[in-house]
Amino acid sequence: MKFAHLIWGNLKRKKLRTALTLLTILVAFVLFGLLCAIKQGLIGGVELAGADRLIVRHKVSIIQLLPVSYKARMEKIPGVAGVAHQTWFGGVYQDPKNFFMQCPVVPEEFMAIFPEFLLPPAQMKAWLHTRTGAIVGRKTAERLKFKVGDKVPILSPIWGRRTWEFDIVGIFDGQKKGTDTTAMFFRYDYFDEVRNSLNWGKGLVGWYTIRVKNPAEASEVAKRVDGEFENSPAETKTEPEGAFIQGWANQIGNITLIVAAILAAVFFTILLVTGSTMSQAVRERIGELGVLKAIGFTNGQLLALVLAESCLLTVVGGGLGLAAAWLFASHGDPTGGLLPLFHLPTVDLLIGAGISIALGVITGVLPAVQAMRLRVADALRRM
Amino acid sequence: MSENQANGGPLVRLDGVEKVFHRGTEEIRVLSELHLEVAEGEFLALMGPSGSGKSTLLNLIGGLDHPTKGTVTIAGERIDRMSDRALSGWRARHIGFVFQLYNLMPTLSAERNVELPLLLTHLGKAERRQHVATALAMVGLAHRAKYFPRTLSGGEQQRVGIARGIVTDPTLLLCDEPTGDLDRKAGDEVLNLLQALNREQGKTIIMVTHDPHASARASRTVHLDKGQLGDEPAK
Ligand SMILES: Nc1ncnc2c1ncn2[C@@H]1O[C@H](COP(=O)(O)OP(=O)(O)OP(=O)(O)O)[C@@H](O)[C@H]1O
Numbered sequence: 202m203k204f205a206h207l208i209w210g211n212l213k214r215k216k217l218r219t220a221l222t223l224l225t226i227l228v229a230f231v232l233f234g235l236l237c238a239i240k241q242g243l244i245g246g247v248e249l250a251g252a253d254r255l256i257v258r259h260k261v262s263i264i265q266l267l268p269v270s271y272k273a274r275m276e277k278i279p280g281v282a283g284v285a286h287q288t289w290f291g292g293v294y295q296d297p298k299n300f301f302m303q304c305p306v307v308p309e310e311f312m313a314i315f316p317e318f319l320l321p322p323a324q325m326k327a328w329l330h331t332r333t334g335a336i337v338g339r340k341t342a343e344r345l346k347f348k349v350g351d352k353v354p355i356l357s358p359i360w361g362r363r364t365w366e367f368d369i370v371g372i373f374d375g376q377k378k379g380t381d382t383t384a385m386f387f388r389y390d391y392f393d394e395v396r397n398s399l400n401w402g403k404g405l406v407g408w409y410t411i412r413v414k415n416p417a418e419a420s421e422v423a424k425r426v427d428g429e430f431e432n433s434p435a436e437t438k439t440e441p442e443g444a445f446i447q448g449w450a451n452q453i454g455n456i457t458l459i460v461a462a463i464l465a466a467v468f469f470t471i472l473l474v475t476g477s478t479m480s481q482a483v484r485e486r487i488g489e490l491g492v493l494k495a496i497g498f499t500n501g502q503l504l505a506l507v508l509a510e511s512c513l514l515t516v517v518g519g520g521l522g523l524a525a526a527w528l529f530a531s532h533g534d535p536t537g538g539l540l541p542l543f544h545l546p547t548v549d550l551l552i553g554a555g556i557s558i559a560l561g562v563i564t565g566v567l568p569a570v571q572a573m574r575l576r577v578a579d580a581l582r583r584m
Numbered sequence: 585m586s587e588n589q590a591n592g593g594p595l596v597r598l599d600g601v602e603k604v605f606h607r608g609t610e611e612i613r614v615l616s617e618l619h620l621e622v623a624e625g626e627f628l629a630l631m632g633p634s635g636s637g638k639s640t641l642l643n644l645i646g647g648l649d650h651p652t653k654g655t656v657t658i659a660g661e662r663i664d665r666m667s668d669r670a671l672s673g674w675r676a677r678h679i680g681f682v683f684q685l686y687n688l689m690p691t692l693s694a695e696r697n698v699e700l701p702l703l704l705t706h707l708g709k710a711e712r713r714q715h716v717a718t719a720l721a722m723v724g725l726a727h728r729a730k731y732f733p734r735t736l737s738g739g740e741q742q743r744v745g746i747a748r749g750i751v752t753d754p755t756l757l758l759c760d761e762p763t764g765d766l767d768r769k770a771g772d773e774v775l776n777l778l779q780a781l782n783r784e785q786g787k788t789i790i791m792v793t794h795d796p797h798a799s800a801r802a803s804r805t806v807h808l809d810k811g812q813l814g815d816e817p818a819k
């Protein structure tokens with residue numbers, strides 16, 4: 202560390218250049234952080250998906266509905282431990298910006314299959330007693346200031362183009378850190394009654410979630426389910442919950458690939474910017490490096506000095522960028538509900554830190570080797 | 585060095601040294617069959633026309649380059665076949681360099697510049713500071729310790745360069761045209777300093793110079809011409 206002032210002095214030499222390079226790196230890492238958070242928001246649910254859960258949807262597409270009568274048939278299929286259905290309600294509370302998912306469900310069945318939603322027993326009881334009762338996730342409750350006892354009007358453009366009134370009877374929490382607590386669930390019997398009176402979508406539900414007895418048999422069970430409904434008017438497609446969420450996100454495109462492509466472009470640019478800064482920095486002080494060598498600095502020490510300089514640049518720039526991205530992401534979903542799982546995972550922070558070090562080494566290594574190879578006599582000639 | 589003193593040999597000894605550079609297919613024979621001995625405590629001036637190979641010779645003595653042929657022995661140690669890595673360490677221990685263009689780090693203060701060679705030793709911070717203060721006092725620049733090179737005059741910069749050259753108390757001080765870029769007055773100050781280092785501290789100094797005024801301060805002058813050394817300037 203007794204060489205620290207040497208490195209520091211070199212960075213201070215061209216303050217503007219150092220500052221601009223730092224800024225470029227910083228911006229790149231903010232971008233990296235935000236893209237990771239967006240990716241997490243889109244496909245983060247895949248990791249949290251239950252290994253013992255299958256999603257059954259209409260073979261043609263997720264927006265086609267399935268008969269509610271399928272439930273009884275599924276329950277008879279060997280390996281199935283439980284079945285619950287959900288239906289996309291797509292309602293709007295006051296303003297489309299207040300987006301959150303609402304689904305009609307059958308409370309006991311639903312809660313049995315999704316143990317990650319934690320609801321106090323008293324509130325569960327209240328839900329079972331209240332036909333118009335709804336439970337809402339902690340995140341959305343906090344965002345929209347819903348309390349138990351509130352009456353919440355929700356306009357549904359799909360189901361009757363009318364306003365539905367719900368009574369908030371409970372607020373659920375997530376069992377794990379990443380559990381999505383943005384949705385609202387209300388009673389299917391209430392939903393069914395109203396829509397029957399509207400003569401719209403009678404006897405149909407959106408998709409089913411099946412719990413299998415043995416996760417190892419999940420794909421067997423999936424085949425059995427699809428076999429059961431083969432050649433019926435509504436054929437099904439059954440897949441593990443994780444794959445389902447992935448497919449859902451993939452409607453936007455192959456997220457991981459897009460993110461990787463953008464980041465590759467960004468980091469390639471950074472590589473060029475930092476690389477040219479460093480080689481310029483070395484070129485303009487060939488003479489000084491020659492003096493250090495004459496004094497007795499070894500090739501290894503010069504290599505280390507130059508590498509330390511480039512790494513300091515990328516690690517400081519990268520660190521600040523990641524910190525900024527993390528700070529932004531820690532405020533949660535910036536889209537107001539579209540990306541409920543938006544956050545910057547620790548893994549990505551670590552990957553970012555790794556990339557910043559790698560960038561420093563890669564951009565520093567050529568100039569460093571150049572400095573190392575320097576013949577002192579030649580270098581001094583060039584002063 | 586002490587062993588060397590014991591058997592009375594010269595501090596610097598070059599035997600049959602040849603140096604050939606290659607520029608493309610062209611061979612440039614700069615030094616050939618060159619012999620030189622410098623005793624401990626000498627102040628040797630090395631003169632010669634431009635391009636005669638003075639810097640090349642100084643670089644060989646300072647372990648910055650290898651001779652094509654011949655041996656270079658400094659303080660009893662053969663350095664002509666040492667590896668680059670070994671030479672780095674050897675230079676740090678034995679050689680102080682003073683260059684024509686001062687060659688100070690512009691980003692470091694005078695004292696930090698003088699400290700540089702000490703960073704390669706095992707000295708602690710306090711010891712380094714003490715050595716730096718002594719060296720700066722020796723060149724009369726204690727009051728300029730915190731100044732940056734650009735705020736110093738040419739003569740002062742060169743004296744900082746000399747302080748850096750002597751701070752490790754090297755076996756040998758090598759100066760390549762130390763007054764080449766200075767006016768007469770500043771040059772004289774630098775020469776006074778070198779002379780004092782030689783007379784009072786017993787430093788062995790080899791100085792390349794073009795200037796007869798400078799070589800007059802040395803205890804001995806040799807002339808390099810056509811790859812060979814002589815006592816008189818070539819006609
Ligand atoms: N690395 C090298 N490659 C090729 N030729 C070189 C190299 N170094 C020195 N020379 C040549 O060797 C000769 C001697 O160079 P050197 O620098 O030793 O001369 P000098 O006596 O110090 O000259 P000056 O008084 O101008 O400093 C010159 O002709 C120079 O061009």
Ligand SMILES: [Mg+2]
Nearest residue numbers: 638639640760
């Ligand atoms: Mg020269």
